[in-house]
Amino acid sequence: MNADKSILITGCSSGIGLQVALGLQERGYRVFASARLATDVAMLQQRGLEACQLDLDDSCSIEAAVDWLLTQTGGTLYALFNNGAYGQPGAVEDLSRDVLRQQFETNLFGTLELTNLLIPVMRRQGYGRIIQNSSVLGLISMKYRGAYNASKFALEGLTDTLRQELHGSGIFVSLVEPGPISSDFRKNAYTKFKQNIVIEGSAHQRTYEAVEKRLAAQPDPEKKDPFTLGPEAVLKRVIHALEAKKPKARYYVTVPTYLFAYLRRLLSANMLDLVLRRAADSENK
Template identity: 40%
Template structure:
């Protein structure tokens, strides 16, 4: 009997790399993908199959999924991990940058879902794991574009979960809190695209790496390592009856609190944060 097959996007580093390793250790046939295949050499040496995949390229998406079907005849799990962070006041983020954020973080997941579902329906089972964030259910000022892309994934996944349940397919959301990966570096690099207005001094203070050491990015209170997220993903895929959502890290308590605190109170708290020196 052939081992189960998983397709994982965004495997060059961080959560994607560790998830590929974790599935490989559990005996899965792993297809690890990333826009730059050269970044996947270590996973190839481990025994993973690798492929070039930019999730914004529909042709590449179809090519990779067709390859998996041709080579294995099955696709048991899709892990939609590819994505990146972007920071900046909403006014200062160019609309084209917001479009790019959604094209990768949201539409990219949708492209993979559409390509994978026909195989999963044919075989009568499958599990789709969409990587969201705690910011898929809350927010932080200065991260509006990223937060919006993750809120969209939450709604899409909830609808999809009900739609495909008759076909033996489960849909799971993974909601990590801050994770020490390249997320922070990429988010800070994206600030070069901002169209500064001079109206948001607080943003440039809070996200000054020298001042606060990325405490409002990937090194916030309770930040975790990518291996921990990978373990949760693999456990969720092996669970007989998986939860709809898995919050990874101590931020689940902030989410619970956030659902109880009135919006006006929460907003006043953020106003206090904006006044940090």
């Protein structure tokens, strides 16, 4: 039933992007999966997906991917799922301008550029779906995640504005806000932590040592976090955003997202800060 519905998905090398791409293909969508590395594109093609290289940090790569996509579809596109992103750990006072810029290049600027290239396609055809993969950290902030928090708060602000601006165009815009999801996110965050944060001499050195230990630890397959869901939980929300006559503006995923969204409305700023500080401190003991 969805054979005429094409969708471009970013960040498909693993986790949410890969699960959503495979799940939608199985559901009958024509899925165009993208990834930053050529090796990951080859893997996606081996999995039976139409795939291309797309680096959100590179305007030329974005433009080339869009040109390729529209050639394949004859100039149409039903949906875009902006999933590509990473997390940069580190205290705000230890983030350089370049490191923060890198976080925004991938998580916001590249996403915006790609979206803006495809909106005219959807306007011409009179319909479309834009789905942004945000985070619970686009709703609340936690210590040592300032760069990621900021990029997701910014994505939420742009998306809320875009949804209003596209009202009546036939293009629907939705945010998906996952909490903890099984993926390579922590492994990739650890890589960025090692690359960009200087531990020695920082006022946060002791906490960083605990952060490093947590991020470097191999997850115990016997120990299942009751709050962590598989990426198929995100797939379920994406399907609703694609197929509902009136998709939701926001889709919460996992108990922590529902909980913190509720506490943000219920508690004062000081009380919410207390809850969030304790959550972060317990995580980094």
